[in-house]
Amino acid sequence: MLETINNDSELFSFEFYPPKTEEGQVSLLEVIDKLAVAKPEFFSVTFGAGGSTRDKTFDTVMAIKAKGYSAAPHLSCVASTKENIKAIIDTYSANGINKIVALRGDLPSGMLSAGEFRYANELVDFIRKETGDHFEIHVAAYPEVHPQAMTADADFKNFKRKVDAGANAVITQYFYNAEAYFYFVERCEQNGITVPIVPGIMPITQFAQLSRFSEMCGADIPRWLRKRLEAYGDDRDSIQALGVDFVSQLCQRLLDNGAPGIHFYTMNQAAPTLAIIENLSV
């Protein structure tokens, strides 16, 4: 097990979803302590669109902060009113939170009202207008194009609106094709976008769920990798071994070629992410 990592530049950030139960919360805090050896810049906590995890996100963020770590709540604006969003950001601000991941979110099925915000750029704009420079705002980007985008060009222009509205940093959707990220970063440079574009990386620990999830969010699993993972069937050890090997090489390549850090979608587990970090020379 990793004791500590020679990484003073806070290269990593780790994302969690808020646990539903108190036992879940206790075990998440253990996971967070384990991941803390990698000296992350921050831990982030997702927010169920429509406010479904509003309190649990807040409780988890405050529990992380109480342990002395930097915590960043996600906030999605779909199906929300300005009044709701203002109450949430004011509460975070009053509780000493100064980083936020600002998103549109996806309207939960059955929920009809889109609310007072249509897109994430409007949320970034609102946070800036209401709270000035208090928050360091992170936004999402899609090197392989957002699944609802009409065209790749339109998606890029829409992404740029978020940076123009005042985002300080960017976290990408996960991807397994490094070229998609490098092309996206090059496009940002050509368009005068200078904020850090941090690759979001999902460790591979199983196949069926990853495949379904990737289909939904538009992340491509390269055919050769899909075929190899699929062939392992229920053999989770082999899936995980290939996953660690492949994702470690991907991360190393990203860092070697200028990625400013890595944001891990941890799925509330420490071991898969730590196994990858242990393989990196940083």
Ligand code: FAD
């Ligand atoms: P937007 O930037 O608003 O983009 C959404 C779509 O609308 C895109 O197709 C874009 O091209 C288009 N668009 C954007 N602006 C405009 C405009 N002005 N005019 C016309 N079209 C426009 N979801 C959650 O519910 N909770 C979370 O905590 C969460 N965390 C995430 C963290 C990261 C790092 C990432 C990458 C995603 C996360 N998501 C989360 C998922 C995210 O909410 C979905 O991917 C959602 O579909 C898009 O959110 P967005 O903020 O990127 O939206």
